[in-house]
Amino acid sequence: MIKVIVQLFSLLTVDQRNKFYLLQCLVVCMAIMEMAGIASIAPFMALVGNISLVYEDNFIGYMYTRFGFTDPYEFLFFVGLIVLAALAISAFVSMITVWKLAMFAAQIGTEIGDQLYMYYMRQSWLFHSNTSTAELTKNISSESIRITDQIIQPLMQMNSRFVLALFLTIGIVVYKPLVALVAVSIFLIAYLILFRLVRIKLAINGQIISTSLTNRFKLLNEGLGGIKDILLLNRQKYFVDEFKESGRQFSRARGRTNALWQVPRYFMEFLAFGAMISLVLYLISSNNGELGVILPVLAVYGFVGFKLLPAFQLIYGSISQIKGNVAAFESVSEHLFLSQREEADEKLESNESVKPFLEGDVVFKNVSFTYPNKYKPALTEVDLIFPAKKTVGVVGASGSGKSTLIDILLCLISPAKGSMAVNGIDISSENKRTWQNSIGFVPQSIFLTDGTIKQNVAFGVPESDIESDKVKAALKLAQLDDYIETLDLGIDTPVGERGVQLSGGQRQRIGIARALYDNASVLVFDEATSALDGITERMIMESIHSLSGKKSVVLIAHRLQTVKKCDVIYFIDNGKVVSTGTFDELYENSSQFRKMADHS
Numbered sequence: 001m002i003k004v005i006v007q008l009f010s011l012l013t014v015d016q017r018n019k020f021y022l023l024q025c026l027v028v029c030m031a032i033m034e035m036a037g038i039a040s041i042a043p044f045m046a047l048v049g050n051i052s053l054v055y056e057d058n059f060i061g062y063m064y065t066r067f068g069f070t071d072p073y074e075f076l077f078f079v080g081l082i083v084l085a086a087l088a089i090s091a092f093v094s095m096i097t098v099w100k101l102a103m104f105a106a107q108i109g110t111e112i113g114d115q116l117y118m119y120y121m122r123q124s125w126l127f128h129s130n131t132s133t134a135e136l137t138k139n140i141s142s143e144s145i146r147i148t149d150q151i152i153q154p155l156m157q158m159n160s161r162f163v164l165a166l167f168l169t170i171g172i173v174v175y176k177p178l179v180a181l182v183a184v185s186i187f188l189i190a191y192l193i194l195f196r197l198v199r200i201k202l203a204i205n206g207q208i209i210s211t212s213l214t215n216r217f218k219l220l221n222e223g224l225g226g227i228k229d230i231l232l233l234n235r236q237k238y239f240v241d242e243f244k245e246s247g248r249q250f251s252r253a254r255g256r257t258n259a260l261w262q263v264p265r266y267f268m269e270f271l272a273f274g275a276m277i278s279l280v281l282y283l284i285s286s287n288n289g290e291l292g293v294i295l296p297v298l299a300v301y302g303f304v305g306f307k308l309l310p311a312f313q314l315i316y317g318s319i320s321q322i323k324g325n326v327a328a329f330e331s332v333s334e335h336l337f338l339s340q341r342e343e344a345d346e347k348l349e350s351n352e353s354v355k356p357f358l359e360g361d362v363v364f365k366n367v368s369f370t371y372p373n374k375y376k377p378a379l380t381e382v383d384l385i386f387p388a389k390k391t392v393g394v395v396g397a398s399g400s401g402k403s404t405l406i407d408i409l410l411c412l413i414s415p416a417k418g419s420m421a422v423n424g425i426d427i428s429s430e431n432k433r434t435w436q437n438s439i440g441f442v443p444q445s446i447f448l449t450d451g452t453i454k455q456n457v458a459f460g461v462p463e464s465d466i467e468s469d470k471v472k473a474a475l476k477l478a479q480l481d482d483y484i485e486t487l488d489l490g491i492d493t494p495v496g497e498r499g500v501q502l503s504g505g506q507r508q509r510i511g512i513a514r515a516l517y518d519n520a521s522v523l524v525f526d527e528a529t530s531a532l533d534g535i536t537e538r539m540i541m542e543s544i545h546s547l548s549g550k551k552s553v554v555l556i557a558h559r560l561q562t563v564k565k566c567d568v569i570y571f572i573d574n575g576k577v578v579s580t581g582t583f584d585e586l587y588e589n590s591s592q593f594r595k596m597a598d599h600s
């Protein structure tokens, strides 16, 4: 647990650390004020028990004459007011401190969520293709809240209570050493035994909470994402039962964790009352029932107990909560540390001047690639050229390596061996962004946001920066202008979540318009016309081929009709380029290609 606290602290920025130190000063201030409030009660209660103290040679007697009082009860009233004022100031400082601590913890917690989102958004395609989205969603939306509410908040509260408990303990030990040491030891030992008994259970519960949350997010994604198939196959029961089961595990683990830190309070209160009664009996027997001596001691211990017991309970509760939720921090800590390191690197990178555009022949030299969890390479020593302003087809059977080749072209993955150069310039991590700025990509399945047609064409551009003329031109090229004209709201028509209000072909054409919006110099189509009907496909293919001579176009296709007009076609098999040429040349020279063409 100490390790988690140290790690959390090392994740704080300089600003956050400075704020933390300031808050720490406020916490000490709060503890001192609470101490002062309690300490002021002793003389007041002494006076209540024995008003003749004002005539004796002590601090009370000195104050009585110093302020010129003549009536002892008037002085008692005055002391009462001072005690009230001290308690009010202490309550005020406590309120401010607790408020600031809560705000600070909430801010750090939210920033953890932001940090994770930023980190995941910056990760490579390889990272995302090998990581579960449910896991990442859970980390951002749920684990970061768990870290805020169940680790940082308790940590900050515990911190303030710890300082107070320490001061109060020192105070009462100085006041009456023996009684104080006995009382504090009883409580400390009781809490220590309790914590040792429950800590393993708490850690296990924390793990169960994390696992069941991952399952619930996974079932949410899969259930709602695949609702069409589920409705059709009538598989709701399986998803609902699994969701309920993970919910049951989650609630039981969470309930147990909460109970383990709340329930012992009642036992400790019983112990406190027992200690108080023992103290009364001890004081009465050792002071012959003299109220003037007994009352101030009882009042101080009463008030100290009133403050110290909740402080002990809060410290114990906080430690239990933190222990029960360490798993939440562990599941994101690696990503948080990596994101911290990446941010530092990014600052260095941002100083570089970035060229906006790259165009020219794209040359693959001896490119090989193997996926991290695979033994067999997806591409082996590929040498090829995508000539500038020509239309190139990439064909091959399913699993032959076409998408991998395109992912390298798009710089979504980097070749393990070999290189890619554009116009003679090797593409590396430094100029990768510039190259990506130059490409428009239309994937097999288009991702649409729950926005308008316009927002989906100018994907990720702030509304105020979207150029409607460019959107309309791209839509025209994608053969969607006729459809837009039939809509009352035109390009401002909402498409519904993931484009459910559009047909598959219309979604595909929005994707094509998106690739065309930024006027990229290279357009890459990954089976982009597969969802279209024959006539629309032909019209779009004509638009695409009309770009020949103006833009470089790369077409990946299963159906070889799509690549018939390409200037050059690469035929891929088993991760290697096995034949190159025009459609007719390949048809003539490659029996494999001929077989595919005849069956497409």
Ligand SMILES: Nc1ncnc2c1ncn2[C@@H]1O[C@H](COP(=O)(O)OP(=O)(O)OP(=O)(O)O)[C@@H](O)[C@H]1O
Pocket: 129, 130, 371, 372, 373, 374, 378, 396, 397, 398, 399, 400, 401, 402, 403, 404, 405
């Ligand atoms: N993210 C990944 N992790 C591990 N292996 C992968 C990954 N993506 C693809 N592969 C593997 O790499 C090989 C080439 O796959 P790729 O997707 O490039 O083929 P493809 O020709 O595009 O197939 P299709 O036409 O069916 O889309 C396949 O064996 C595939 O299983």
